[in-house]
Amino acid sequence: MSVLEIRDLQTTVETEQGTKQILRGVDLTVKTGEIHAIMGPNGSGKSTLAYTIAGHPKYTVTGGTITLDGEDVLAMTVDERARAGLFLAMQYPVEIPGVTNTNFLRTAKTAIDGEAPSIRTWSKDVKEAMTRLRMDSSFAARNVNEGFSGGEKKRNEILQLELLKPRFAVLDETDSGLDVDALKIVSEGVNRAHEATDLGILLITHYTRILRYIKPDFVHVFVAGKVAEEGGPDLAERLEEEGYDRYQVAESAADGADALNVG
Amino acid sequence: MSTYIETEPSFVPVQTRSERPTSYDPADFDAPTGREVDWKFSDVARLSPLFEDADGDPQAIDYEIEPEAFVQAPLAPGQAPRGEAFHPEDLPSAIAWKRTAEALHLVIPAGLETQEPVRVSIRGLGAQLRGHAHLVIEAQERSRAIVVLEHTGSARFAENVEVLVRDHAALTLITVQEWEDDAIHASAHQAVIGTGASLKHVVVSLGGAVVRVNPSVRLAGEHSEAQLLGAYFADAGQHLESQVYVYHEGRNTKGRVLYKGALQGASAHTVWIGDVLIGRDAVGTDSYEQNRNLVLTDGARADSVPNLEIETGDIEGAGHASATGRFDDEQLFYLQSRGITEEEARRLVVRGFLLEIVQQIGVESLAERLAQAIEAELSGGAS
Ligand SMILES: Nc1ncnc2c1ncn2[C@@H]1O[C@H](COP(=O)(O)OP(=O)(O)OP(=O)(O)O)[C@@H](O)[C@H]1O
Ligand SMILES: [Mg+2]
Numbered sequence: 001m002s003v004l005e006i007r008d009l010q011t012t013v014e015t016e017q018g019t020k021q022i023l024r025g026v027d028l029t030v031k032t033g034e035i036h037a038i039m040g041p042n043g044s045g046k047s048t049l050a051y052t053i054a055g056h057p058k059y060t061v062t063g064g065t066i067t068l069d070g071e072d073v074l075a076m077t078v079d080e081r082a083r084a085g086l087f088l089a090m091q092y093p094v095e096i097p098g099v100t101n102t103n104f105l106r107t108a109k110t111a112i113d114g115e116a117p118s119i120r121t122w123s124k125d126v127k128e129a130m131t132r133l134r135m136d137s138s139f140a141a142r143n144v145n146e147g148f149s150g151g152e153k154k155r156n157e158i159l160q161l162e163l164l165k166p167r168f169a170v171l172d173e174t175d176s177g178l179d180v181d182a183l184k185i186v187s188e189g190v191n192r193a194h195e196a197t198d199l200g201i202l203l204i205t206h207y208t209r210i211l212r213y214i215k216p217d218f219v220h221v222f223v224a225g226k227v228a229e230e231g232g233p234d235l236a237e238r239l240e241e242e243g244y245d246r247y248q249v250a251e252s253a254a255d256g257a258d259a260l261n262v263g
Numbered sequence: 264m265s266t267y268i269e270t271e272p273s274f275v276p277v278q279t280r281s282e283r284p285t286s287y288d289p290a291d292f293d294a295p296t297g298r299e300v301d302w303k304f305s306d307v308a309r310l311s312p313l314f315e316d317a318d319g320d321p322q323a324i325d326y327e328i329e330p331e332a333f334v335q336a337p338l339a340p341g342q343a344p345r346g347e348a349f350h351p352e353d354l355p356s357a358i359a360w361k362r363t364a365e366a367l368h369l370v371i372p373a374g375l376e377t378q379e380p381v382r383v384s385i386r387g388l389g390a391q392l393r394g395h396a397h398l399v400i401e402a403q404e405r406s407r408a409i410v411v412l413e414h415t416g417s418a419r420f421a422e423n424v425e426v427l428v429r430d431h432a433a434l435t436l437i438t439v440q441e442w443e444d445d446a447i448h449a450s451a452h453q454a455v456i457g458t459g460a461s462l463k464h465v466v467v468s469l470g471g472a473v474v475r476v477n478p479s480v481r482l483a484g485e486h487s488e489a490q491l492l493g494a495y496f497a498d499a500g501q502h503l504e505s506q507v508y509v510y511h512e513g514r515n516t517k518g519r520v521l522y523k524g525a526l527q528g529a530s531a532h533t534v535w536i537g538d539v540l541i542g543r544d545a546v547g548t549d550s551y552e553q554n555r556n557l558v559l560t561d562g563a564r565a566d567s568v569p570n571l572e573i574e575t576g577d578i579e580g581a582g583h584a585s586a587t588g589r590f591d592d593e594q595l596f597y598l599q600s601r602g603i604t605e606e607e608a609r610r611l612v613v614r615g616f617l618l619e620i621v622q623q624i625g626v627e628s629l630a631e632r633l634a635q636a637i638e639a640e641l642s643g644g645a646s
Contacts (some may be wrong), residue, residue, distance in 0.1 A: 054600050082602035094597035098615020098622075107611065111602035143615070146598075160601060207310075212300060 002069050002085070004030045004053075004168045004200060009064035011045075011052045011225075022048045023226035025064065030168060033198040037211060037236060040222030041244045046204045047091055048174040051220070053202075054088040055081050068168070083112055085167030089157035090176050091204075096144035101156070102126070104144045105163060112164050127163045132192070134185050150177035158189040168200040169193070175210040186215030208240045223247040280479075280508045280538035280570050285350035287340070289316040289361055292354040301353060304534040304566045306502040309473045312393065312419045313355040313449050319362055323394035323418050326367070327384040337365035338399055345399050347482070348455040349425040355449040356441035359395040366397040366425075369410065373403040380409040380437075380626055387418025390445040396631070397423040401435040402460075405570050409435040409626060414471075417443040426454035427499050428462050430484060435463040437624060438459035439501075441636065442471035450476045458484030458513070462494060465624055466522075468495040468503045469636055477509040482545075491520045494533075494620035494633075495565070498641045499528030506536040509552070511545040515579075526563035527640075534566045541573045541576035549579040556587040557616050559609070610641050 011023035013259050022045045030036050040046055051057045053066060055078040066073040068084055076084060096104065105126060110116045115124075120198070130137060133155045145153050159167055171190065175183055187210060193199050194214075203214060211233065219235040220227045228247045229235065283301065285293065294314045295302040328334055338345040351357035353439045369381065387394065400410055412424070442448060448471050456462050467475050468474045480489045495503045509518040524533045535554040556565035569583035590612060598608035617637050626631045 054596075056596055077605070078596060078599035079602050079604050079608075082600055088600055090597070090600075094593045096594050096597065096612065096615060098618045099611050104611075107603055108598075109602035111607070113603065162602065174610070242571075 001032045002167050002200065004086075005067045006053070006067075007065045007136055009049070009052065009066065010062045011048055011059045012062050013048070013059055021062070022225050023052065024061075026177070026226050028202075028220065028227060030197065030202055032167065032201045033194070034198050035201045035214060035216045036193065036201060037216035037219045038204045039117050039206065039236060039239055041248070044222050045225040046222050047172055050091075050170045050204060052201075053081075053086060053170055053211055054078060063090060073088065079111065082166070083229070087161055087164060087166035087169040089154075089161060089169060089171045091172040093157055094155040095146045095148075097146055099144050100141055101144050102140045108160065108164060125163065127219065129159055133189050135159065147216075151179065151182045154178060154186060155182065155189075158186050158193075162189055162193050165193070165197050166199065167197070168202070170202045170204070172204045174203075175205055175207060183210060184213060190214055206217050208236045211236050221247060279540070279570070281510065281540050281572070285352050286349060286357060287346075287360055289354055289357040292357055294354060295325040296348050300504065300577070304536070305310075305475060305504060306473045306532070308476065308572065310355070310447060310449060312447060312584070313358070313421045316327065316358050317363070317393065319395045320392040322388055323392035324390055324396065325386040327382075327386070327417075328367075328369075329382045329384075330379075332534070333369050333371060333381055335368040335370050338368050339364060339366075344401060344427055345397065345413070345425065346425055347425070349397075349423060349453045351423070352451060352477070352479070355421040356423055359423045360397055361429055363393040363397040363423070365434070366399050369400045370396070371402045371406040371408040371432070373429075374405045377409070380411045380629070383410065383412045385412060385414050387414070387416035387420060387442065387446055388444070390417040390419070392418050392549040394418045394420045395422075395575050396420070397425065398433070399425045399427070400430060400436065401427040402405035402432040403564055404429045405431045407433045409437070411626070411629060412436070412438040414427040414438070414440045414442055414446075414448065417446040419447045422448070422450040424450065424452040428454060428456045428460045428464065430457035431459040432457065433461045435625060437465040437467070437626070437629065438476060439629075439633070440468040440471050440474045440476065441516045442474065444470070444472060445469040446474070448474045448476075452476065453481075454479070454489075454490060455481045455483050456487040460484060461488040461490075463490045463625070466493040466495075466505055467515045467621070467633055468493075468505075469640060471501070471503070473502045473508075475504040477506040477508075479510070480518070481510045482518060483512045485513045486515050487513055488517040489519070489580060491522075492620050492623055493522035493524075494617045495522075495524040495533055496522065496617065496637060497526045497531035497533045500530055500642065502532045502534075504534035506534075507552070508538045509540070509615075511539070511548040511550060514545065516545060516549075518548075518550040518552070521620065522554045523617055524554075524556045524565060525559060525617060526556065527559040529560075529562040531563040532566075533564075536568045536570070537583065538570045539572065539574060539581065539583070541578055543574045545575055546577040547593070548575075548581065550581040551583065553584040554586075557613060558587060558589055559613065610638075613641055614638065
C-alpha cells in the first residue's frame with residue numbers, strides 16, 4: 001500500500017503585484033485505493049494544489065512537505081514525479097502542435113515504464129482504451145489536444161490515466177465542460193483505473209453530479225488555500241445545498257487577522 | 264495559451280521589394296556593405312567571396328540529375344526561355360547569370376503528370392571553390408511534377424533558379440540545403456505562374472555556414488496560386504536567411520507563405536523578410552504570410568520582417584504574422600508531467616514545430632529523411 005502525504009503545504013505565485021500566497025497550510029493524506037473529493041469556491045487554490053503536487057514551475061513551495069511513501073516529492077523534477085507514480089489530469093490540457101497523440105502516448109509510456117511497450121499489445125491497448133472512452137480512432141493521428149473540444153481534451157486526459165497506470169491521480173475538474181453522456185463515460189474510465197490498479201484519487205470538482213458515478217470515501221472543503229472541513233460523502237450534499245458562505249465568513253475574519261498581523 | 268511572444272516588426276523597409284533595381288550586369292550593383300535594405304541583416308562579411316565578379320572553378324560543383332529524361336539542351340544567357348522570368352536583384356545573382364554560360368534546362372512536357380520527383384543533386388566539391396549556376400525549370404501547360412534540388416558538400420555557390428509554371432500546370436519545387444559547415448550559398452529563385460497554375464515552393468535549410476535563399480514569385484495568371492513553405496534550423500555560428508516575395512499581379516490569385524525556424528547555440532542567426540505586393544489589377548487577391556521562430560538558447564537571434572503593400576482595395580483578404588518566442592513552459596510541463604524528461608520534451612516540441620512544414624512537403628521519403636535530419640540537429644549531431 002502507498003501513501004501520498006501532504007503536510008502544512010504553503011505555496012506562493014509571482015504576480016505583477018508581487019508574491020501572492022495561495023496555499024496556506026494544506027494537510028491531506030491519500031492512501032492507495034482511496035477516493036478523496038475536494039470542493040471549494042473559485043480561486044480557493046484547488047488547481048494550485050494540483051499543480052504543486054505535479055511540480056509546475058510557476059508555483060513556489062515556501063513551507064510544508066509532500067511525500068510519497070516517505071520519499072520527498074518536492075525534491076523531484078516534474079517528470080520524476082510522474083515516473084514515481086503521480087498523475088495530474090489538468091483542468092486545461094495543453095495543445096502540442098506537431099506531436100501526434102500516438103507518438104506522445106508511446107513516448108510517455110516508455111518513459112514511465114523505463115522500457116518501450118510491446119508494439120503488438122500496445123497498439124491494441126490504445127485502441128481498446130479509446131473505444132471504451134468513445135474516442136474516434138482519428139484522435140490517435142491528431143496532434144496532442146490540438147483543436148480538440150473541451151470535452152475531447154478531458155477524455156484524452158483519462159485515456160492517458162488508463163494507459164499510464166499511475167499510483168495516484170489528481171483530477172482537476174475533469175467533469176467541467178462534459179455533457180451528461182461524456183460525464184458518464186469519463187467517470188467509468190476513472191472507475192476502471194481505480195479498480196484495475198487500486199488507484200488513489202484526489203478528485204477536484206464543483207459539482208456533486210460526478211460523485212454519483214465516482215463514490216468518494218472522503219470530502220474536503222477547500223477554502224482560502226487550505227482544508228476548512230472534512231467529512232464523508234454526505235458533506236458534498238450539504239455543500240450543494242448550503243454553498244460556501246459559512247466558510248467564507250471565517251475566511252474574511254482570517255484575512256482581517258492577517259492584515260492586523262502585517263500592520 | 265499562446266506559444267509565442269508576439270513581437271512587432273523591428274523595422275519597416277524604406278524601399279519596397281517591387282522597387283528593387285534589377286540588372287543582368289554585375290557592374291550595375293555596388294558591393295553590398297550591410298547598410299542596404301536587402302543586406303541589412305545579412306552576413307555580408309562571410310558572403311563577400313560571392314561579390315567578386317570572376318569565373319567559377321571548373322570542378323566546384325558536381326551535378327546529378329535523375330531521371331535525365333527531362334533535361335534539355337543548355338541555355339546561353341539571353342537564349343529563351345532563359346531570362347523570361349528572371350531579373351537579377353543583387354550582385355551574386357547578376358554574377359551567377361553572367362558567369363553561367365550553359366544553364367541547365369529542365370522541362371516537364373505539356374500534360375505530363377509524374378509522381379516520382381525529379382532529383383537534382385548539387386554537390387559542392389570544396390569550401391574554397393567558387394561555383395555559379397543558372398537553372399531554368401519549366402513546367403509546361405497542364406503538367407504536374409515535383410522537382411527537388413539537394414545541396415550537399417561545400418562550396419562558395421551563387422545560384423539562380425528560374426521557374427516557369429505555364430497555364431494550368433502544378434509544380435512542386437523543393438530546395439534542401441544540407442551543406443557542410445563551411446559552405447557559402449546565395450540563391451535567387453524567381454518564378455512566374457500562369458493562369459490556373461500553381462507552385463508549391465519549399466525551402467529547407469539545415470546546413471552551411473551562410474545560406475541565403477530568396478524566392479520571388481509572380482502570380483501573373485488569373486487564379487494562379489503559390490504556397491511558399493520554409494523550415495530552417497540554425498546552429499551556433501550559422502546564418503540562414505530567406506527573403507520571400509509574392510507579387511499578386513493577376514486577378515483572383517492566392518498566396519500562402521509559412522516559414523518556421525528553430526535556433527540553437529551562440530550566434531545562430533536567422534533572417535526572414537517577407538514582402539507581399541498586391542498589384543493594381545489584382546482584384547480578388549487572397550494572401551497570407553507568416554513567420555514563426557523558436558529560439559532555443561541564449562545568444563541566438565531571429566530577425567523577422569513582414570511587409571504588405573496593397574495597391575487595390577478590392578481584395579478577398581490579406582494578412583501577415585510574425586512571432587519569435589522561446590519554449591512554451593506549459594507545453595514542456597505537460598509533457599514532463601507524463602514522465603517525459605525535459606530534454607526529450609524539448610526535442611518533441613521543436614520537432615513538432617518544424618514538422619508542420621516537413622509534413623506538407625508531399626514527398627514521403629524526403630519528408631522522412633528531413634525529419635531525421637532535424638532530429639540529428641536537435642541532438643547536436645551533424646549540421
Ligand atoms: N500565475 C498567477 N498569477 C496570479 N494569480 C494567480 C496565478 N495562479 C493562480 N493565481 C491566483 O491564485 C488563486 C487560486 O487559483 P486556483 O487556480 O488555484 O483556484 P481554483 O480553486 O482552482 O479555482 P477554480 O475553481 O476557479 O478553478 C486565484 O486567486 C488565482 O487568481
Ligand atoms: Mg481550478
